[in-house]
Amino acid sequence: MKRTLLIARREYVxxxxxxxxxxxxxxxxxxxxxxxxxxxxxxxxxPIKVVAVIEEGPAATGLATAVRASLQSDLDRQTxxxxxxxxxxxxxAGRAVASISGPKIRLVAPPPAIAEATGPARDAAIKTxxxxxxxxxxxxxxxxxxxxxxxxxxxxxxxxxxxxxxVSGFIRGALRDARRTELLTAAGxxxxxxxxxxxxxxxxxxxxxxxxxxGEVSMxxxxxxxxxxxxxxxxxxxxxTGASILLNSVMEEKSNKILEVLLSSASATEILTGKVLGVAxxxxxxxxxxxxxxxFGLVSASPQTAATVGQxxxxxxxxxxxxxxxxxxxxxxxxxxxxxxxxxxxxxDAQTLMGPIMMILVVPMLVMQMAxxxxxAPVVKVLSWIPFFTPFLMSARAPSDPPLVEIVLTLIGMxxxxxxxxxxxxxxxxxxxxxxVKLSWKxxxxxxxxxx
Amino acid sequence: MTAALTLESVSKRYGGxxxxxxxxFQVPKGSICGFLGPNGAGKTxxxxxxxxxxxxxxxxxxxxxxxxxxxxxxxxxxxPEERGLYKKMTxxxxxxxxxxxxxxxxxxxxxxxxxLLEQQGLGAAQxxxxxxxxxxxxxxxxxxxxxxHKPEFVILDEPFSGLxxxxxxxxxxxxxxxxxxxxxxxxxxxxxxxxxxxxxxxVLLARGKKAFEGSVxxxxxxxxxxxxxxxxxxxxxxxxxPGVAGVETLSDQDGVRRLKIALAPGAGGQETLKAAFxxxxxxxxxxxxxxxxxxxxxxxxxxxxxxxVTPSETAQ
Numbered sequence: 001m002k003r004t005l006l007i008a009r010r011e012y013v014x015x016x017x018x019x020x021x022x023x024x025x026x027x028x029x030x031x032x033x034x035x036x037x038x039x040x041x042x043x044x045x046x047p048i049k050v051v052a053v054i055e056e057g058p059a060a061t062g063l064a065t066a067v068r069a070s071l072q073s074d075l076d077r078q079t080x081x082x083x084x085x086x087x088x089x090x091x092x093a094g095r096a097v098a099s100i101s102g103p104k105i106r107l108v109a110p111p112p113a114i115a116e117a118t119g120p121a122r123d124a125a126i127k128t129x130x131x132x133x134x135x136x137x138x139x140x141x142x143x144x145x146x147x148x149x150x151x152x153x154x155x156x157x158x159x160x161x162x163x164x165x166x167v168s169g170f171i172r173g174a175l176r177d178a179r180r181t182e183l184l185t186a187a188g189x190x191x192x193x194x195x196x197x198x199x200x201x202x203x204x205x206x207x208x209x210x211x212x213x214x215g216e217v218s219m220x221x222x223x224x225x226x227x228x229x230x231x232x233x234x235x236x237x238x239x240x241t242g243a244s245i246l247l248n249s250v251m252e253e254k255s256n257k258i259l260e261v262l263l264s265s266a267s268a269t270e271i272l273t274g275k276v277l278g279v280a281x282x283x284x285x286x287x288x289x290x291x292x293x294x295x296f297g298l299v300s301a302s303p304q305t306a307a308t309v310g311q312x313x314x315x316x317x318x319x320x321x322x323x324x325x326x327x328x329x330x331x332x333x334x335x336x337x338x339x340x341x342x343x344x345x346x347x348x349d350a351q352t353l354m355g356p357i358m359m360i361l362v363v364p365m366l367v368m369q370m371a372x373x374x375x376x377a378p379v380v381k382v383l384s385w386i387p388f389f390t391p392f393l394m395s396a397r398a399p400s401d402p403p404l405v406e407i408v409l410t411l412i413g414m415x416x417x418x419x420x421x422x423x424x425x426x427x428x429x430x431x432x433x434x435x436x437v438k439l440s441w442k443x444x445x446x447x448x449x450x451x452x
Numbered sequence: 453m454t455a456a457l458t459l460e461s462v463s464k465r466y467g468g469x470x471x472x473x474x475x476x477f478q479v480p481k482g483s484i485c486g487f488l489g490p491n492g493a494g495k496t497x498x499x500x501x502x503x504x505x506x507x508x509x510x511x512x513x514x515x516x517x518x519x520x521x522x523x524x525x526x527x528x529x530x531x532p533e534e535r536g537l538y539k540k541m542t543x544x545x546x547x548x549x550x551x552x553x554x555x556x557x558x559x560x561x562x563x564x565x566x567x568l569l570e571q572q573g574l575g576a577a578q579x580x581x582x583x584x585x586x587x588x589x590x591x592x593x594x595x596x597x598x599x600x601h602k603p604e605f606v607i608l609d610e611p612f613s614g615l616x617x618x619x620x621x622x623x624x625x626x627x628x629x630x631x632x633x634x635x636x637x638x639x640x641x642x643x644x645x646x647x648x649x650x651x652x653x654x655v656l657l658a659r660g661k662k663a664f665e666g667s668v669x670x671x672x673x674x675x676x677x678x679x680x681x682x683x684x685x686x687x688x689x690x691x692x693x694p695g696v697a698g699v700e701t702l703s704d705q706d707g708v709r710r711l712k713i714a715l716a717p718g719a720g721g722q723e724t725l726k727a728a729f730x731x732x733x734x735x736x737x738x739x740x741x742x743x744x745x746x747x748x749x750x751x752x753x754x755x756x757x758x759x760x761v762t763p764s765e766t767a768q
Contacts, residue, residue, distance in 0.1 A: 002555075003553050006549070006552050006553055010538075010549060014538070014540065017540075020659070021713070063458075123672055173578040256536035256537075256538070256539065257532065257534040257536030258503070258536045258537060258538065260534065261532055261535075261536070261537075261594075261598075262531040262552065262553075263505050263599075264503050264521070264525070264528070265525065265530075265550060265553035266525075266553055267522065267556055421740065434500065434505055434506065
């Protein structure tokens with residue numbers, strides 16, 4: 001046991017000292033922050049655009065008012081979202097969503113130089129107003145001319161940047177609403193009724209006997225599926241990362257001729273166990289750091305969601321299923337990769353067996369997404385009984401309450417396969433470590449059967 | 453003297469190839485034993501069976517009272533033929549780590565490592581990474597790692613290979629030091645000079661079979677003494693002299709030859725030399741030579757020790 005722990009400790013320290021480990025440790029949270037935060041930051045840091053709206057001719061009368069009403073409606077909706085988020089204790093998340101989704105437009109009265117001019121003089125005045133060199137208090141981001149073409153609302157939008165579509169998009173929506181109101185009114189619908197139709201947002205509530213409340217489906221009911229999928233993906237990436245570290249570690253020791261010295265000091269089982277344990281600790285450290293950062297982020301942004309996630313994980317011991325699938329999955333793949341590493345001195349040597357294994361590992365990645373919407377689909381159920389897929393697919397399915405017998409039997413199957421893999425890998429590891437034979441299915445098979 | 457190691461009829465078979473055949477020998481406690489043979493003779497396979505890294509196909513092994521090295525791992529030090537240590541560790545860390553695997557507390561291992569490195573002239577290299585050391589330095593560090601836990605039995609597989617003469621001499625001193633401290637040393641080599649200088653006992657292996665077991669002097673006694681004759685002498689005339697078992701022409705320059713005459717067992721050489729003079733042979737120089745272990749090896753095995761056994765016969 002002492003030797004196993006010594007080997008595990010060396011394995012852990014050797015990797016924890018490398019720059020690559022710290023980069024990979026920080027890469028995931030960094031990408032999560034960058035992936036989620038930067039668009040948010042860009043959007044929220046985007047300045048409010050100053051837009052002048054001008055009605056061209058009597059036919060366009062009322063369109064500017066409709067545009068203003070549309071903007072006000074958007075602002076009211078944003079205020080409502082913030083209020084709802086604050087009520088749910090999700091002020092941070094609400095602010096974040098509002099900062100992205102809210103309109104970033106301020107309508108101003110058109111400058112006389114534009115409103116009163118015509119022809120080339122007007123164009124020149126517009127260009128001056130949109131010019132970056134124009135003082136800020138007189139500068140505009142867009143000038144919109146509202147008109148009618150064949151009796152229908154239309155617009156000509158001038159913007160400072162040729163590829164700025166925000167104002168065009170907003171005006172398009174506003175004019176569509178205006179046209180709808182016009183048509184309804186023309187059809188004899190009272191303006192108040194038309195307005196009501198315009199702003200109507202149907203309230204659709206989902207109910208399910210399996211919802212936590214016993215009736216209405218809430219966010220609390222949707223979170224488990226996402227947690228299952230996230231757990232499956234997380235487990236997949238951790239297993240691949242951990243097993244790859246082991247493969248490289250054993251391969252390095254083989255090529256540096258260290259394995260034979262190690263084998264004279266400890267048994268093959270002790271070495272294999274020590275290495276698997278060391279890398280498991282390494283993987284666990286990564287998980288704790290990622291989990292810690294994720295929890296901190298979630299609690300800060302949305303304490304209520306964080307509490308729901310906590311409840312889901314503790315519900316029916318779900319977190320313990322995840323741990324069991326993680327242990328079994330890691331053990332199966334880690335010992336297999338370590339055994340392959342014992343036959344290889346270069347990554348090219350390892351490709352012979354790694355190719356088919358990686359192809360097998362792609363399958364659960366594809367099926368896990370199906371498990372999100374249809375956890376009981378026959379293909380998902382059947383594949384989750386295959387021990388090599390069990391950890392990933394059952395992690396994805398576990399939150400949707402599969403029958404207990406399925407959970408227990410797949411766990412038994414997975415751990416029995418893991419035990420078989422440990423036995424096979426132990427034999428192969430010992431044979432490979434002392435052999436100069438290049439890895440092939442044949443040499444691997446001979447090592448397992450003791451003929452190598 | 454009691455035996456630290458006993459092998460009885462040990463064999464190792466790989467598929468259809470017999471790497472070691474019916475091998476029996478003993479290594480007395482506290483002795484230095486040379487395990488000699490050409491490359492591919494089965495030395496490494498035998499050492500691995502002794503250590504318990506490989507199972508013997510047949511036979512019995514007894515090392516320090518145990519059936520194989522696995523159960524007395526902590527009492528054995530081992531230096532494999534192909535050497536390597538963790539490249540990013542310092543020598544002190546590497547030595548202490550391997551010492552700890554053998555049951556030596558880590559702090560004690562570090563203390564001993566520093567002391568042994570100083571003794572081997574590697575004091576300045578203590579804080580360097582292994583990858584920064586020369587091959588000779590790394591080999592010394594590995595040997596220290598193999599013996600830092602003060603093992604009772606030390607197994608060294610081709611310890612002199614790749615070392616320059618200075619480091620070879622240093623290593624010979626280390627091996628003598630280990631034996632002086634009471635350890636039993638078994639080392640394999642195909643360089644006979646080291647065995648001749650170091651060993652109390654040698655075991656000669658050829659094509660997986662034992663060719664000889666005994667002291668260096670006993671091994672040499674199996675080989676004839678030689679008489680070097682220099683002069684205008686034909687090999688036929690030399691062969692006709694009394695006490696001559698064989699003649700080999702070492703050089704021939706316009707009829708002036710250097711002949712290596714193998715003397716018959718029991719022949720002292722004086723009779724042969726006297727007859728040469730009496731027969732009027734043109735003897736311009738002569739020297740009587742004792743056989744070396746190298747000569748004994750060739751005589752006993754028919755192999756040259758530096759020659760490898762054909763690849764198809766190698767263990768793995």
